[in-house]
Amino acid sequence: MGRRPVVAIALGALLAVLVAASAPSGNSTLVTTPSPVAQKSPLHLSLTPVDQAPAVWPAEPVTVYATNGKLTQAALAGADGTPVAGTLAADGSSWTSTEPLAYSRSYSLSATGTGEDGRAVTATSNFHTITPDNKVAVVTTPGDDQVVGVGHPITFALDEPVRDKAAFERAVSVTSEPSVPGGFYWFDDRHVHWRPAGYWPAHTSVHVRAKIFGKDFGGGLFGQADVTTNFTIGDAVITEADGGSHQMTVSINGQVARTAPISMGKPGSPTDNGTYVVTEKLAHMIMDSRTYGLALDAGGYVTPVDWATRISAGGIFVHSAPWSVGDQGYRNVSHGCINASPEVANWFYNLAKPGDVVTVTNSGGPTLNPQDGLGDWNIPWDQWQTGGNR
Template sequence: MTALAGLALLTGCTSAAAAGWQDAGTLPSSKASAAASITAPADGATNVSTATEIALSGSVKVSLTDGSGTAIDGAPRADGSTWVPTTQLKYGTTYTATAGGKKVTFTTMNRPGNLVSVSTPLEDDQVYGVAMPMVVRLDRPVPKDQWANVERRLFVHSEPAQEGSWYWFSGTELHYRPMEYWQEGTKLSVRLATGGLSFGGNAYGAADLTIRATIGAKLLMVTDNATHTMTVTKNDQVLKTIPISLGKPSKPSSSGAMVVISKAQSELFVGTDPGDSYRTTVYWTQRLTWGGEYIHAAPWSVGDQGRRNVSHGCTNMSTENAKWLWGLTRIGDPVIVKGTGVKLEWGNGYTDWDRPWAEYLKGSALPHPAPSAPSAGPSGASASGATSPAASPSAR
């Protein structure tokens, strides 16, 4: 199915694009209304967006062809209001749409000069953890009055179906997460159908973007400041309890629900605080916040691990434990830190799980619809997303 209004039960993988969790809708009724027909674009319309949808007055089968007679695939939205092509239409091209006995011919706009790129750190054919949000970034801010229009063109399909919603962190970044952690084995097919979409003013989306990904097993890390331990579970079964050391009083670690953002076998950590500077290569790193909190090997603090906090905000553990954990985890695995007394700052990392579902829904630009039945939805060509920005590692 496809999701509407930034939220949906997501099922069925056709193709998708790089960031969206909305769906195109239910399959058309086999019995079309005699009065149903096309209401937009108007016959003879020119300068039509290449992100246009065929607006309908009722349930009816739609066909769309270009000037050479090549058929364009598509599917209706769940509410039947429009029919959505599965790929961006071509610039400067004449199309003919037919529905309910009515035929409409229109011509798309020429390629605009002011294009806004859309990207995601997710990559095609990768396996992610159960807490992985769909992260979408735009290279220029979208005015708030355009957020709903953009969100409506973000499509996600998941199999099996799971309810989810978008959250706008700013005009340049929005995320999508399900109501509960993704189910193990979920197949995701995502389409950012923003190519040719007006972003307000004279700015337009540069291109559609699509991603396919899979969700791995549920691996959860829970760090308790009271016991100075991390408990690692897989599918709710304890694998290991690891002695750790968190941030010292002057550099406390954050408490909250985090997600593994990135991983590396080694990184250069640099601290520049007067009297507390360092420049150290650190191994088996897993980033949790943009502010520089990581899980990593810290052989220098093994004597403190399980006893007291001595780090610069990171989760220290022995090299043996850090390497073991690094070998198990995936980007997108959830990490919960409890009892440090310092609340995780919203937006400092993938903080999507650090707010209740009811609060998260408020970040969508579209109303939260009731979950709908599975359906077919638009798809698009595959494309990989861009890497995410990150500050230089600093905490240890």
């Protein structure tokens, strides 16, 4: 009983201390921890190719990227001081070359910028481009700005055999308006064609780009130079020559323009059946059978001919043949060409353009070799899609 007041006093004293400790005081000081000051980073420049790179592909862009700051200038030049053009991004984040380099050349790249810390930084790279064992050039048809017929394939003639054909195909783009699906077919290692599944629509615009420079086509072979061409498909002129009826019907954009009598190859030298494409026109020429192996003493000939429209590399023409007018419409008497009267041949000559289609039926001959001129259409589409000698 006598110890309870002592406990009460002690508890009261403790409470008083706690209250005093929690009460504000006019002399108290608020202690705070200061926030750390953000450190500003120095500029980092990333140059590609890296310094001393020994075998750079010249078609790949040269780049500079900046982090923790801005790029203010960059310069690329060959060993002789010739500058290479490039573009600096508006936000200073990068620089990219805008023209290709050359094979087997040394280059110097210099870049300068300012970091977040306000300090200037410069970086350099010196490198060398590859030296190909060999280079390949390409020639394409149709030519730039040419107007051609609906049957004209796009041809690529290479001056060196290509081993990696898939790489070549990836380097080529074909775009058109309207868009037309198509594909490549390799006749051999140096000749590849691209054509649509069916004839081009009339009045199509076509753009072809063979971006082969700097591309590796296998075996140390690299592309020599890019090639571009833009051409237009004209009216759809399609001729049907029938060796049975001895008639030739010409349609323009689906409408029959004219039907005329003709004479094709006689039984001993029948005209090949199949689909031909116009490739050349000669107002006057000398036809010489010896050019395809028929001697004069074996029934050959050397004959002046007018209004000759070539439809095969092997020498098949639609041409004027005044000597066979009496046979035209009745019988086949030529050595393989399509004979027409001078007036009909002249009319056809003036109408025809490279790429126009001539189909021959009922001639009694074999099917035209697809490699005879532009005989591409004699290869069915499902076979064409296999790529040929790919």
